[in-house]
Amino acid sequence: MPLYEFYDNALNVIPLSDEQRGQVSFGTDAVVAGLADRVERGGSVGIDGWYGVDWRSLIGALTAALSERGIEAETVSTAGLYLPQDEIATYQATYETDDPSFGWVNSEGTLQDLLDQGAVEDLRQRLTAEREQALIVYGPGACVAELQDAYDLRAYADFTMQPMLWQMWGGELVPFGSDEPAPDYAWKKYYYNDFYLLYRQKKQAFQTMDLYLSAVHSDALVAVPTDVYNHVIDELVKRPIKQVKILQPGPWGAYRYKDLWDVPGLEANAWNELAGIELSILVDLGGPVNLNMPTQNIMQRPVQLVGQHVNDTYPDLFPLQVWLDDGYFPKPVPFERSSMPIHDHPSTDYVREHFNEPLGRYETYYIIESYKGSSTWMGYKEDADLEEWERLCRASENQVEIPNWQDYVSRWDTNVGDLFLIPPGTTHGHGGNQMILELDTGPSVAGTEYSFFTYDFARPTWDDETKTMTGKPMKMHTKHSFDNHRFIRENRVRSHHRARPITVDGDGKFRKDQYTSLPEMPFHIERVFMEHEAVNDTEGRFMHIATLAEGKRVTVRSVANPDWSTTIDRFQSCIIPAGMGEHVYVNEDGSHALVVIIRLKEG
Incomplete structure (x- = not known):
C-alpha cells in the first residue's frame, strides 16, 4: 500500500545551548567530516543501524574523507557475521507461521540468534589487534555486546518506518546477512521477527554509542553526540509532540484531502495516520538540517511518556493511535465505492493467543465532518440470518459479489460529534460522505495492523502506479473475523455503542x-x-x-x-x-x- 508523508507544521523545536549545538553536525558533508576527524590511523569504528540505511553512500563518503586525511581504511560489512541465508530463513519461518495474513511475535530473540559466533569472535580479534589501517565495521549488529567495547568510536545510524517500507515494497530492502536487496523479502519477516531483533539490538547499542546518526536521507545526515541526543529525548518527552502524518490511498479513495493539504503524488485518499508508533518525529535543533527519527526512540523514556501503569503492564508499547478516514466525494457514488471494507478487530485475549501481541484493537469512530448521505456501518439487522451471512462471506472471499449485503449489515445516519464505540468482534465500517476520526488502541510494539476484513464488495482497489481503481481486490481474513465475531445486532448498537457526551x-x-x-x-x-x-x-x-x-x-x-x-x-x-x-x-x-x-x- 503506498504511503505519503506530510511534513507541514510537523517540526518539534528543542532548544540547545550554543555549546550543545556546536557539537551537532548538520548535513552529510559535515557529518562525514566529523566522523573522519575522529578516526585515527589504526583506529576502529563500529556503525550499527536499522534496516534501510544507505550504507554504500555513507561508508563510501567516509573512506574518501579518510583518504583525504592520509588514513587508509578497511571496511567490513556485518553481512559476513550472519549465519547462511537458509538458516536465517528457517529461524524467521517460526515467526512468520503458516497464517496467510499474520504471524507470531518473537518476544525473546536477539540478533545474536542469527550471528555466526565464530565470525564474531574472529572480528573481535581483528579489532583488538594492532594494525596500520583503520577498521570500519558497519551494518545491523556492528555493536553487539560481544564487539561494542572493541571500538574506539561507536555510532548508530537510524532510519524511519515509512521510507523503509517503500524499500521493502519496491524490492530494494537489504536484509540480515546480505549486502544486496532481497526482492522477495516478505513483510511478515519484518513485523514479527526482524523488527524485534533490530529493536533489542538498538536499545543495546544505545547504551554505549558515542554518536547518533539520523540517516533517513543520505544527503541530509545529522550526527548528535550521545549526551546531546539524550538531552534531546529528555526535552522532547516533557513537551507536546507532533509527528509526521501519513496519507494512504485505499480501496475507497476519497477526495476531501484536496481541500485541505497539497500532497504531491496523492490522487485518492483513504486512511491517514495522525498519531502512532509507526510515524516519524521531526526535530529542529537550530541547524540547517532537521533531525528525523522514529517514534520508538521516545519510548526510551516510557514512564514520562506513557505513564507508570502502561510501562509496567505493556513494556515498550505505545498504546494509542489516531487515524483520519477520508470520505468526501464531489458527486454521489454507491456505497460499494464510498465504504471501507466490512471488518472487525481482535480482543487482547485473541491477539495474545494467536499472534503473541500484548493488547487488542479497541476502536472508536468520532464523526469529525459529515456531508449529505453520511453513514457508518455497524452491527447486523435484527432479522438478518447471520449463519447465511457467514456462509456468503466465506464463499465469496471477496472474489464474488454479495449483491444483498445490505440485508445483513446495519447502516446508521451520522452527524458531526457522533461517537461509535467499537469493541473487539463488532462488525463495522466507514460508509462514506463523512470524515472519521479513529481513536484506537495500538496493539503492537512494531505497529502491526489488526483489522480482520470480512467483505470488500469484490471491488478492485487502488493502483498507485496508474492512479486508478484497477488494483487486485483486497484479501480477506474471514477465518479470523468469524472466529473473533460477536454478531452484535442493531438494537444493541443503538443502546450500547452510540455514545453520548x-x-x-x-x-x-x-x-x-x-x-x-x-x-x-x-x-x-x-x-x-x-x-x-x-x-x-x-x-x-x-x-x-x-x-x-x-x-x-x-x-x-x-x-x-x-x-x-x-x-x-x-x-x-x-x-x-x-x-x-x-x-x-x-x-x-x-x-x-x-x-x-x-x-x-x-x-
Whole structure:
C-alpha cells in the first residue's frame, strides 16, 4: 500500500545551548567530516543501524574523507557475521507461521540468534589487534555486546518506518546477512521477527554509542553526540509532540484531502495516520538540517511518556493511535465505492493467543465532518440470518459479489460529534460522505495492523502506479473475523455503542465533555470546546493524544513550564506526555475551537 508523508507544521523545536549545538553536525558533508576527524590511523569504528540505511553512500563518503586525511581504511560489512541465508530463513519461518495474513511475535530473540559466533569472535580479534589501517565495521549488529567495547568510536545510524517500507515494497530492502536487496523479502519477516531483533539490538547499542546518526536521507545526515541526543529525548518527552502524518490511498479513495493539504503524488485518499508508533518525529535543533527519527526512540523514556501503569503492564508499547478516514466525494457514488471494507478487530485475549501481541484493537469512530448521505456501518439487522451471512462471506472471499449485503449489515445516519464505540468482534465500517476520526488502541510494539476484513464488495482497489481503481481486490481474513465475531445486532448498537457526551468541566468560557463508554473499552474519549483557552491535566499518569477537530490552530502549553508548547492545525494531532501534568489549550483564532482527546482509563 503506498504511503505519503506530510511534513507541514510537523517540526518539534528543542532548544540547545550554543555549546550543545556546536557539537551537532548538520548535513552529510559535515557529518562525514566529523566522523573522519575522529578516526585515527589504526583506529576502529563500529556503525550499527536499522534496516534501510544507505550504507554504500555513507561508508563510501567516509573512506574518501579518510583518504583525504592520509588514513587508509578497511571496511567490513556485518553481512559476513550472519549465519547462511537458509538458516536465517528457517529461524524467521517460526515467526512468520503458516497464517496467510499474520504471524507470531518473537518476544525473546536477539540478533545474536542469527550471528555466526565464530565470525564474531574472529572480528573481535581483528579489532583488538594492532594494525596500520583503520577498521570500519558497519551494518545491523556492528555493536553487539560481544564487539561494542572493541571500538574506539561507536555510532548508530537510524532510519524511519515509512521510507523503509517503500524499500521493502519496491524490492530494494537489504536484509540480515546480505549486502544486496532481497526482492522477495516478505513483510511478515519484518513485523514479527526482524523488527524485534533490530529493536533489542538498538536499545543495546544505545547504551554505549558515542554518536547518533539520523540517516533517513543520505544527503541530509545529522550526527548528535550521545549526551546531546539524550538531552534531546529528555526535552522532547516533557513537551507536546507532533509527528509526521501519513496519507494512504485505499480501496475507497476519497477526495476531501484536496481541500485541505497539497500532497504531491496523492490522487485518492483513504486512511491517514495522525498519531502512532509507526510515524516519524521531526526535530529542529537550530541547524540547517532537521533531525528525523522514529517514534520508538521516545519510548526510551516510557514512564514520562506513557505513564507508570502502561510501562509496567505493556513494556515498550505505545498504546494509542489516531487515524483520519477520508470520505468526501464531489458527486454521489454507491456505497460499494464510498465504504471501507466490512471488518472487525481482535480482543487482547485473541491477539495474545494467536499472534503473541500484548493488547487488542479497541476502536472508536468520532464523526469529525459529515456531508449529505453520511453513514457508518455497524452491527447486523435484527432479522438478518447471520449463519447465511457467514456462509456468503466465506464463499465469496471477496472474489464474488454479495449483491444483498445490505440485508445483513446495519447502516446508521451520522452527524458531526457522533461517537461509535467499537469493541473487539463488532462488525463495522466507514460508509462514506463523512470524515472519521479513529481513536484506537495500538496493539503492537512494531505497529502491526489488526483489522480482520470480512467483505470488500469484490471491488478492485487502488493502483498507485496508474492512479486508478484497477488494483487486485483486497484479501480477506474471514477465518479470523468469524472466529473473533460477536454478531452484535442493531438494537444493541443503538443502546450500547452510540455514545453520548457528558459535561464534566467548564466555566462558561470552555467546556469539557467525556463520552459514555463500555466496560471493555480501555480508554476515554473526551472533547474540549473553547473560545480562547481551556485547561486539562494528564495527572502525571495518563498520556493524551489531542486532535484539533474544529478551529484553525491551537497552542498546547504546559502550565508549570510555558516554554513546553506546540501548535496544531485543524485535523492534526499531538502527543501530550503523561508526565506533562496540567496544560492549557490556547485558541489562536479566538472564535471557536474543539479538541478531541483519547486517554486510557487506567493509569
